[in-house]
Amino acid sequence: MPTTRLLLLSNSSAPGRGYLEHAREAVAAHLAGVSELLFVPYALADHDGYTAKAADFFAELGIRVRGAHTAADPRDLVAAAQAVFTGGGNSFRLLKTLHERGLVDALAGRVRAGMPYMGSSAGTNMACPTLRTTNDMPIVQPPSFAALDLVPFQINPHYLDPDPASAHMGETREERLTQFLEENDVPVLGLREGTWLQRTDDRLTLHGLATGARLFRRGTAPVEYAPGADLSELLTARPSFDDHAG
Structure with missing residues (x-):
């Protein structure tokens, strides 16, 4: 059976560190044996x-990088790729482009067949069933919120805890995720900065900074998890959304 291998980072840059430096060892281990990466x-x-x-x-x-945008049909590059890294930015723009270029099914199919996948921020959002727990502004409109569906739960990268001293009067991240759960019955993992998930087949573990992650479920209080936590139970989730369009 093919091995499912995911590395899903909350962020690509940490304060005082260069691009991906905070997760360098995890990235190197995830891509061991890879000589060329599709970005x-x-x-x-x-x-x-x-x-x-x-x-x-x-x-x-020691890994060469090729951009998916350099091919007339990037599906050809996906088909031949040793591994894929989807970078962060605006997740609406990212998903819209993946749909337009036929890459949602192409990427998901290769990953399920054993190709290592790495994402950060918006690229981590893409691993979820849908886009619905992104933090981003919808600067463009994808044809669907359906994403790669590489894990059966939702992730909220860059999760921020409520700040009692803040003068901001808008919803906290916790309130927004609670609103999501009012309409959708699916676990949501809030990944704080400097944290990431590693999946190998049926095993899912949390890594990174001591701040860890916070898990939200409908009808229950949020639960805290520290780095090293085994979150494999989330891989058995049966998500229920408010419609069938993703």
Whole structure:
């Protein structure tokens, strides 16, 4: 049976650290044996510049990088890729482009067949069943919120805890996720900055900074998890959304 291998980061940059440096060891282990990586840069407008930034980091690991945007039909690159990294940025723009280029099914199919997948921020959102727990502004309109569905639960990257001292009068992140759960019955994992998930087949573990992650479920109080926690139970979730359109 193919091995499902995911590395899902909340963020690509940590304060005082360079691009992906906070997760360097995890990235290197995840991509062990990979000599060329396919980078999906569609979350930002400057595809060439974004790909060059990723290439600089991965060159230090001895891995060449090719941007998915460099092919007339990027599905050809996906079909031949050793591994894929989907970078962060605006998740609405990213998902819209994946749908337009026929990459949702292409990427999901390769990952389920054993190709390692790595995402950060918006790229982590893409691993979920839908886009619905992103933090981003909908600067464009995807044809569907349906994403890659590589895990059966939702993730909220860059999760921020409520700040009692804040003068901001809008909803906290916790309130927004509670509103999501009023309409959809599916676990949501709030990944704080500097944390990430690793999946190998039926095992899912939390890693990164001591701040850890917070799990939200409908009808129950949020639960805290520290790095090293086994979250494999989330892989058995049976998500229920308010419609069938994703």
